[in-house]
Amino acid sequence: MSYYVGLDVSVKETSVCIVNDAGKICRETKIPSYPDDLVRLLNDPAMPATRIGLEAGPLSQWLFSGMAEAGLPVVCIETRHTKAYLKAQVNKSDRNDARGIAQMMRVNLFRPVHVKTLTSQKRRALLTARKLLQEKAVAIENDIRGLLRNFGLKVGIVSVIKFGERIRELVDGISDLAEIMEPLLAARQKLREQFMVLQGKLLSIVKGDPVCRRLMTVPGVGPVVALAFKATIDIPARFRNSKAVGPSLGLTPRLHQSGEDHRVGRVSLCGDAMMRTLLYEAAQVLLTVVKKWSWLKAWAMNVAKRRGRQRATVALARRLAVIMHRIWIDGSEIRQR
Structure with missing residues (x-):
């Protein structure tokens, strides 16, 4: 039995x-x-x-x-x-x-989920911890801006390195505010320092990983996106083909079909939210920051002309996932032209 x-x-x-x-x-x-x-x-x-x-x-x-x-x-x-x-x-x-x-x-009525290897779990923990420190530091910076704005002190656009110097310049001569800002700046500085420790660990892992280095040949893909993609996919052979990666990350539209009713909705947003966000950001970087022209950027720009920038960015994020998976499987690098 x-x-x-x-x-x-x-x-x-x-x-x-x-x-x-x-x-x-x-x-x-x-x-x-x-x-x-x-x-x-x-x-x-x-x-x-x-x-x-x-x-x-x-x-x-x-x-x-x-x-x-x-x-x-x-x-x-x-x-x-x-x-x-x-x-x-x-x-x-x-x-x-x-x-x-x-x-x-x-x-036998179930859908199995892939359980990541221990290495991928540890790399995922590194990415999560790095993101957490970054978000907390940015939250403190935004709170400092809000507190000072109540007194008519506007921080303005300032780099991460010069943020503390700018705040001390604004509260110079206002001893009460200076005493309040110093603990916040100290906490923010500590978070930034520990963030750089994890960032250095991430870069060292990517430097020693040949798969991540090949993934970074894709325009718009940096060390964080490459490492996150490898930790998320874990075992590329578990996908029947590269096109199956897009739906698994929630980057394909929902479909509702019943009788004569046929509706195509927004992207499903299923799967790994962190990886989906990073791919979307990589697509935005390729469309707006990367100046070097490539066939991938040309394809996305044509989509933007027909369907709009938002849909083009999502489509590009999905295509980036497909290309990165194929590069991983083939052991190749992307051709820029």
Whole structure:
């Protein structure tokens, strides 16, 4: 007899439901959310698991890796698809969700999600931490501008390097404001320094990675975009072709078709939001900052004339993803002409 397992994971405990091939519940329990505890429970020779499902979430990569290393047939399933299936239940609870996931495993009604390798997870953590420090520093700078504006002191356009000097110049002679600004400037300076530490680590990784260096031959693509793309895609062979990368990153339009109703909407925005944003920014850079002409820029400019700048930028972001994936697969570099 075959047994199927559904796991509903929370921070402290995981609800476990085991059903047989007829759909009958054989066991239900709650155990701590640790890989070792799950492995001990699911390695029961009396009920060998045919398929184990858990929903993608904050702990899913850690738990998935632990169970996969123990040889368990674990599958990480897509969140939106799971939510749509479980929404049919009248009452939502951890216990009912585990039951629903177990039934999804039994009838093979699920969409698997790729779980990144440990290297890609660490690089993703580096990118996230770098972005966090940058956002906090910018937030402090914007708050300082807002505070000074209340007193008629306008910072204006100033570089990152000269920002502190400009603020001290404005509050010179106003001791009360100077005492308030100094702690904010010190915090901002510390954030900027630590941001540069992570930026240096990122650049050293890219410098030693031949794939990232090839990806950077694409106009508009820099070290951050290249490293983020490699960490996001992780294993390029998991896509059936390069064109499948665009939909996986949410860069293709939604389609709603029912009878005579046929509507093409905005881009789906599914998949990795950070990578999608970076590709969009790279497309903007290529269209507005990069002066060197290339066939890729010419193509995007033609799209902009027909469909507008906004749609051209999205289309270019999608095409950048396709080109970068093909470069990775082929081991080639982009031809500028």
